[in-house]
Amino acid sequence: MNILVTGASGFVGKAVVAELVRRGRTVAAGSRRGTDLPGAPGVRLDVTDPASVLRAVAEVQPDALVHLVGIIAEEGEQTFARVHLEGTRHVLAAAPRPVRYLHMSALGADEASGSGYSRSKAQAEALVRESGLDWTIFRPSLIFGPGDDFFGRVLRDLVSTAPVVPQIGDGKFPFRPVSVEDVALAFAEALERPDTVGETYELTGPQEYTFRELLELELGALGKRKPIVPVPLPLMDLMVPAMGILPKPPITRDQYAMLKAGNTAPPERARDAFGLPMRRLPDALPGILGR
Template identity: 70%
Template sequence: MNILVTGASGFVGRAVVAELLSRGHAVTALSRQGKGVGGARGVAADVTDLGSVQRAFGQAGTVDAVVHLVGIIVEQGAQTFRKVHVEATRNVLASTPREARYVHMSALGADPASPSGYSRTKGEAEELVRQSGLNWTIFQPSLIFGLGDDFFGHTLRDLVRLPPVVPQIGDGHFPFRPVSIADVAAAFAGALELPQTAGQTYALTGPTEYTFRGLLNLQQRAMGKHKPVVPVPLFLMDLAVPLMGILPKPPITRDQYLMLKAGNTADPEPARTVFSMPMRRLEDDLPGIVNAARA
């Protein structure tokens, strides 16, 4: 199968490309830079520009399937959630051959009515996919962990590493069910090989549910830290987070705060049984993740 992968140079993209290649597929890696990824041929495109996307599809030749992974966690300048999640998805859908399979990366909690701009635009993009007339499958991953991830290898690591105490948002009971990058890659590749997954939406979550406090404790153990954890009342966070937005690099954005308070969990069984995911455990992989981030 000839597969075009958008966002191929990113954390998830590299893993998905590697999994597809290992299964014998031919892969074209679409990214802004146009560099090849792990043996896949590269093409350059700005997914927020329809003409650029159409030219990239033309360079890719015959496209049997499209895996659309492009997304951002933090808005920067012209790279807004609406432009990257909604407009880019519209451009990729318009460029995808009508007979091709289409697999879309959304996010757990995607909802057009969400107060979070991230989750709202992810939900709006899902609606475009469902109305596209293509042979689609949508995945909604939870927090994704693996070597090079942004949350456990950067955000949570800095939260534990930098302050003299570890700040905990509220009572720390918000639930999370992180999923490994290996499981995510297996699911995306599997969807292209299983016709019965067309027209379906799957949550991608791991085998264990944790509270936010539990994640902080795991992170401390993996990093060899023993700092006191200090709860920060939500009413103080509600006041502080908007003020942090004026900083060049705020420690937490409004959208990240809203998503943390909402939690991020779902039943892993529907996807696990369909895609035979390995279901790797966070506690097994976290020491390697933080050690690699330290290097």
């Protein structure tokens, strides 16, 4: 099977490519720079440019497409609509028929969401379901692993910068983080399981945490002891938009909306379908944080 992976140079992309290569698959690593990865030659592929996608597909002639491209925050022309929605449209239009298609969405994808990220992910899902391809959609929760942005940067900065740790509201928003290794395994296994065609799987980890518990885990893994101070939501509602004037705000409006919504779902369906080992966040945090 000849496989083209979009977003191959990203955090999840590298893990998925590595797992596919480990299984002896022929993989082309699609990214805007066409970066080679171990065992997978690079192919220039910019999902926002339909001609670029067509060229990559013509070059690789894939039997399977794994579409992973995504952004967490908008920057310039890289908007959620352009990357998630139009990018998916371009990939689907270029996909050869027949082709096996795996799609990275997100837990909480919802066209009625207050988050532009979650809305665009839901809109892209709708395109996939209408495509006529043999598709499988994955909706991961927060993904952890070496090189991740949330636990390795956002949460680390949040608990490290000030003498006290700010907590959003009562800190009870629930999350069920999933390891990047489990996500990669799910994608690789789906290509070997025809019964997963036309299915949507929520990818979550073995344990649910509140936002406060995530802050406490991060502090513990860093070897820090600091007071955690709740910040009332009405005050956060004022502070977060004001932070938007900063070159790189610690939290965007969209990330704030997603945090308040929480991010959790039962793990059993995906675990049983793909035989996932369900790696635990506390075991991985020291490595993520370089300790």
